[in-house]
Each structure stands twice: as C-alpha cells, then as structure tokens.
Amino acid sequence: xxxxxxxxxxxxxxxxxxxxxxxxxxxxxxxxxxxxxxxxxxxxxxxxxxxxxxxxxxxxxxxxxxxxxxxxxxxxxxxxxxxxxxxxxxxxxxxxxxxxxxxxxxxxxxxxxxxxxxxxxxxxxxxxxxxxxxxxxxxxxxxxxxxx
Amino acid sequence: xxxxxxxxxxxxxxxxxxxxxxxxxxxxxxxxxxxxxxxxxxxxxxxxxxxxxxxxxxxxxxxxxxxxxxxxxxxxxxxxxxxxxxxxxxxxxxxxxxxxxxxxxxxxxxxxxxxxxxxxxxxxxxxxxxxxxxxxxxxxxxxxxxxx
Numbered sequence: 408x409x410x411x412x413x414x415x416x417x418x419x420x421x422x423x424x425x426x427x428x429x430x431x432x433x434x435x436x437x438x439x440x441x442x443x444x445x446x447x448x449x450x451x452x453x454x455x456x457x458x459x460x461x462x463x464x465x466x467x468x469x470x471x472x473x474x475x476x477x478x479x480x481x482x483x484x485x486x487x488x489x490x491x492x493x494x495x496x497x498x499x500x501x502x503x504x505x506x507x508x509x510x511x512x513x514x515x516x517x518x519x520x521x522x523x524x525x526x527x528x529x530x531x532x533x534x535x536x537x538x539x540x541x542x543x544x545x546x547x548x549x550x551x552x553x554x555x
Numbered sequence: 556x557x558x559x560x561x562x563x564x565x566x567x568x569x570x571x572x573x574x575x576x577x578x579x580x581x582x583x584x585x586x587x588x589x590x591x592x593x594x595x596x597x598x599x600x601x602x603x604x605x606x607x608x609x610x611x612x613x614x615x616x617x618x619x620x621x622x623x624x625x626x627x628x629x630x631x632x633x634x635x636x637x638x639x640x641x642x643x644x645x646x647x648x649x650x651x652x653x654x655x656x657x658x659x660x661x662x663x664x665x666x667x668x669x670x671x672x673x674x675x676x677x678x679x680x681x682x683x684x685x686x687x688x689x690x691x692x693x694x695x696x697x698x699x700x701x702x703x
Contacts, residue, residue, distance in 0.1 A: 434694075464664070475664045476661070
C-alpha cells in the first residue's frame with residue numbers, strides 16, 4: 408500500500424492567507440491541521456490546529472494557567488481580532504515549516520516514519536508535482552491495520 | 556461559554572486495554588486521540604493517535620527514515636502483532652500521563668491554556684466526578700471563534 412492510496416482530499420491555505428481564515432477552515436471542517444502551500448501550490452509547511460490554539464493563548468496565561476480562569480470571557484472578542492492581523496506564515500512554528508511532503512509511491516511505513524519524526528498531525532502527499540492529498544495519524548493507523 | 560458546553564462524546568479506553576484495540580478505535584473512528592481511564596472511570600492520561608504511530612515505527616527506522624523505504628511491506632503484518640502484545644499503559648508517553656482533565660465550568664480559555672501547555676490533541680472534561688466528554692483542538696477553535 409502506498410501513500411497515494413490512502414491520501415485524502417483536504418483544504419489548503421497559502422502562506423499569506425490570514426490566520427483567521429485558516430482558523431475558520433480548521434474549525435468548520437474539524438481538521439487536525441492544514442497543508443500550507445506557496446503560490447505554485449507546493450507544500451511549504453503544516454499548520455496544526457493545536458498550534459493556532461497555542462497562538463491564541465496569551466503568553467502570560469501560558470506561563471501561569473491559573474490566570475485563564477480570572478480573565479473575562481469578553482476577552483475572546485479579541486481573539487478574532489488577533490487572528491485577523493496575522494498571516495499563516497506568522498503563526499507556523501519553525502519545526503512545522505520543515506516537514507517535507509511524501510511521494511505518492513512512498514510506503515505506509517515511510518509516511519509513519521516521517522510522522523513519528525516530525526510529530527505533525529498530518530502529512531502532505533505529492534503526486535507528479537501536484538498535491539495529491541493529506542494523511543492523518545488515524546488514517547495512517549487504519550492503513551497499517553489494514554482497515555482501509 | 557464553558558467546557559461542558561463544547562465537550563463531545565468520545566470512546567475511552569482503560570489502562571489495561573490492549574494497544575491493538577486502542578489503535579483500532581482510533582482508526583475506525585478517525586480520532587486524534589483517546590482518553591485513558593482507570594477502573595473507576597477517572598481519566599488518567601491521553602493517548603494521541605500520533606503516539607501509536609510512533610510506537611509502530613521501529614526505533615532504527617525513526618533514527619534513519621531512509622530505511623523505511625527498503626523494508627518489505629510484509630513488515631506491516633508484524634504491526635498488529637506488536638500492538639497485541641502491549642497494553643495502553645505501555646504506549647502512553649510520560650508527558651501524556653500527566654494531563655489533568657478540566658472541570659465542566661472551566662472557561663474556553665482555561666481549556667486552551669491546558670492544551671497549549673500539554674500539546675495534547677484532546678482534553679477530557681469532568682462533570683461532577685464523571686467524564687462529560689472531550690474537546691479537540693479544532694472544536695476549541697470553533698468555540699473560540701464562536702462557531703458553535
């Protein structure tokens with residue numbers, strides 16, 4: 408079984424898409440992450456949903472989570488504003504900007520090795536220079552267990 | 556908006572569930588992770604799907620991913636065997652065995668702060684001593700953006 412056989416269609420975003428639009432895509436489609444492509448449609452990075460969550464939590468709350476409870480809920484009104492002012496390229500952590508796509512004919516174990524190493528929730532699959540889809544961790548498990 | 560309002564029902568596994576059964580649940584339901592409970596139904600840990608993938612990739616392949624390509628596909632026959640011999644408690648990484656559940660009345664920002672700190676794909680929600688459900692990163696984004 409090869410990568411192309413288990414890849415699924417997935418929305419992508421560009422490096423200059425607003426972080427708000429990326430967050431909306433993640434939220435609406437309940438995705439664990441998005442593939443980020445450049446102007447030529449080439450995958451450049453992975454944007455995990457968990458990373459957008461991290462970006463939204465103020466640093467002082469990450470440092471002292473007990474502060475989260477005392478902050479007014481009205482705060483969340485500022486969240487969309489915070490995302491509107493940023494582009495996808497601004498919120499991608501460095502380690503997720505170096506995850507290469509796999510090739511269509513890579514084996515399931517090659518995809519698993521890349522996912523294990525990169526700790527990315529999704530892996531992009533390229534076929535003949537074009538994005539063929541993405542593979543999530545649970546999809547990969549299904550393939551490894553021959554559920555697909 | 557509080558944690559209980561956005562929690563979703565989710566399958567759970569026990570510490571002594573076989574890793575194979577946990578992997579099947581993740582694969583069949585396409586989940587990013589599972590809540591692991593003890594005999595009393597108390598959440599003890601989170602088992603991310605990506606962690607099961609990591610567990611399945613032999614250490615020598617993680618160290619040298621180029622080996623993945625040359626390994627015979629027949630290898631994957633050994634995967635189910637590897638999982639059958641382990642229990643969930645054997646494959647939970649230490650850092651995911653210390654993620655506390657949130658309370659039903661915790662705010663969305665409190666859940667986000669815990670997710671940001673723990674880097675867990677899901678957070679368990681307790682209501683009056685019982686598991687009320689789980690919250691994924693994308694569900695949390697939906698709540699933060701008021702999509703829910």
